[in-house]
């Protein structure tokens with residue numbers, strides 16, 4: 001069974017890679033980010049210099065990795081991909097940085113999860129294109145400066161606020177990626193349906209878009225589930241009815257809430273009477289890490305108007321109660 005799961009995961013990654021826009025012109029939505037980025041890249045090309053380091057922040061699945069790949073492609077430079085959790089020692093980072101070629105783009109995902117000593121090394125490297133390699137131990141230890149070629153760092157994080165100030169300040173440009181509108185998701189879906197050769201009608205696209213949690217990755221994933229259903233249970237065409245039936249079968253509700261979102265709302269309303277309740281208490285109640293609840297579930301619940309963050313804790317809105325088919329007690333709900 002785990003082999004099947006592993007194969008499915010590989011498939012998933014392959015399809016995700018196939019659906020990734022390769023150039024800025026193909027990237028749907030995020031218009032401000034696209035315009036700003038295009039200016040930064042054009043200016044760099046004009047000056048024939050690597051652009052400033054870029055920080056991309058936003059919830060998972062909104063296109064941060066895709067943009068990093070686009071940056072490298074638009075600059076005509078190679079791309080190196082790593083992530084914060086993979087860099088546990090400053091030595092790992094020193095080895096990586098000194099192996100970069102001139103102008104290379106380094107994508108560092110989950111940059112907020114890097115080890116502290118590596119973080120310090122990184123911001124010196126970003127600013128001075130230098131790493132200090134420490135040799136020896138104790139009082140005899142010396143730092144040997146090593147020059148590294150100019151490179152462009154593209155950092156990604158679920159929240160820019162999680163980065164220490166000195167690191168954040170060394171990015172010349174920060175793009176905040178926000179959830180996509182239903183119209184933008186429809187555009188993503190039309191593009192993907194074309195690439196995957198799925199007959200998707202207009203209302204079918206709208207139905208899936210409305211349940212995609214504002215997230216292109218989820219839209220693409222749901223499209224594939226709906227395609228399966230359309231082929232097996234219908235005539236292959238993805239209409240609104242087919243999409244709605246398929247997504248109900250897969251437990252995706254009309255608002256697009258997934259299992260974690262619903263668990264959070266459910267705990268908030270049923271166990272804590274709608275709140276206010278502290279974030280960590282809520283996380284324990286749903287059996288998840290605080291970070292996951294805060295960075296994965298909450299941003300969408302807030303955006304959907306179902307949860308409010310207040311100084312005294314998390315509160316379910318009136319809409320949250322009705323979403324669960326309940327009536328808020330008098331005086332309750334934000």
Ligand code: ADP
Pocket residue numbers: 016017019020021026027028029030059060061062063064065066067188216217218220
């Ligand atoms: P992140 O790195 O933010 O988690 P990714 O860049 O991996 O997100 O994007 C997830 C998937 O969503 C990609 O495979 C890509 O096909 C799709 N995607 C993301 N953003 C866009 C976009 N703006 N236009 C079209 N497809 C997108």
